[in-house]
Structures are given as structure tokens and as C-alpha cells.
Amino acid sequence: MMSLRDSLPCWWNTLLIRALIRKGGMYRIRVPTKVGTTDENMPYVSTFMRACALYESRLSDVLTLNVDQSGNILSISATTYIPYCTGATVSDAALSNFNTSVEIIETASGPVPDTQSYMQKLEQEKVEKEKGAQADNRSFFAKYWMYIVPVFFLLILSNNMDSGQEGRGQ
Numbered sequence: 204m205m206s207l208r209d210s211l212p213c214w215w216n217t218l219l220i221r222a223l224i225r226k227g228g229m230y231r232i233r234v235p236t237k238v239g240t241t242d243e244n245m246p247y248v249s250t251f252m253r254a255c256a257l258y259e260s261r262l263s264d265v266l267t268l269n270v271d272q273s274g275n276i277l278s279i280s281a282t283t284y285i286p287y288c289t290g291a292t293v294s295d296a297a298l299s300n301f302n303t304s305v306e307i308i309e310t311a312s313g314p315v316p317d318t319q320s321y322m323q324k325l326e327q328e329k330v331e332k333e334k335g336a337q338a339d340n341r342s343f344f345a346k347y348w349m350y351i352v353p354v355f356f357l358l359i360l361s362n363n364m365d366s367g368q369e370g371r372g373q
Contacts, residue, residue, distance in 0.1 A: 217298045220262075223254035230254045232266065236276045250281045255288035263302040270309050277310065 223230065229251045236246050250266075257264060260283040269278045344351065 217295055220254055220258055220298070224258055228254045230257050230281075232279065232281055234268070234276055234279050238274065238276070248276055248279045250279045252281050252283060253288055255290075256283045256285055258293060258298070259283075259288060259291050260285040261293055261297040261302070262300065265304045265306065267306045267308060270307060272309065272312070 220230070222228075230253070231249055231251050233247045233249045236248060252264070264281055264283050267280045267282075268276055270276055
């Protein structure tokens with residue numbers, strides 16, 4: 204694995220990136236999740252891009268860092284201004300310095316559920332349900348007379364029709 208560093212001379216970085224391109228390699232950026240910490244056990248976030256895309260864009264790229272409210276890095280993404288490799292040749296002078304733009308996006312907190320009003324609503328429904336169950340102490344016929352009367356009426360009518368037809372047949 205090759206590593207490009209700011210402390211190396213620019214010609215050395217040019218040689219390293221050209222070696223990556225010959226191998227069809229990927230350019231990886233690795234950033235610790237907490238900035239300013241040098242702990243070896245620190246977790247890192249990484250991103251990759253094709254080395255030829257970085258080369259053909261003349262080392263111009265855009266890094267997007269997603270951070271939480273306390274500044275910890277959650278993710279990183281890298282893009283170049285050229286979306287794919289075309290096989291173009293770039294002069295060494297164009298590869299002397301990285302031209303990196305950094306975008307920092309802070310995550311926004313989502314809405315917090317309103318559990319207190321929901322619990323109050325549930326309690327109110329429970330009280331209304333209990334109150335409603337105790338208020339209707341009517342008898343079966345008092346509750347369902349509107350269903351019983353039409354059935355009873357239809358039975359009387361059907362009996363009258365049957366008795367009327369028996370008289371005509373004789």
C-alpha cells in the first residue's frame with residue numbers, strides 16, 4: 204500500500220499516484236473520527252476513489268465530512284470533478300499540489316416524540332371507555348329493538364301472505 208503525504212516532495216507524490224494508476228489502484232482517504240486525537244486505537248472512517256480520476260482531475264477533489272453535534276466525524280465521501288477515467292495524460296506541473304475542497308455537514312436532530320401528551324390521550328380514552336361501558340345498563344330488548352321490530356314485522360307479513368294464498372286455492 205502506498206501513502207501520499209504532504210511532507211513528501213511533490214515529485215514523489217506524482218510518482219506514487221502514477222504507480223497506482225498503472226496498477227488500476229484506488230486512492231484511499233482515512234480520517235480519525237475524533238479530530239486532534241492521536242490514539243492508536245481510535246476508529247477511522249474511510250473513503251475510496253479511483254486513482255486515475257484523481258490524476259485526471261489534476262488532484263482536485265471534494266471531501267464531504269458528516270459530523271454529529273459534538274464534532275465527531277460520522278462519515279466521509281470523496282469525489283473528483285471528473286466522474287470517470289478517460290486515459291488522459293496530465294503534466295507534472297499540474298500535479299504539484301492538491302486542490303481539495305472540504306464540505307462539512309452537521310447532522311440535524313430529528314423531532315422528539317411527544318410521549319407525555321400521547322400518554323395523557325391514552326388515559327383519557329381509557330376513562331371515557333370505562334365511563335361509556337357503565338352508562339349503558341339497558342336490557343337486551345331496549346338496546347336492540349330497532350333490529351327486532353323489522354324482523355318481527357316481516358314474519359307477520361309473511362304469515363299473512365301464506366294464509367291468504369291458502370284461501371284462494373280451495
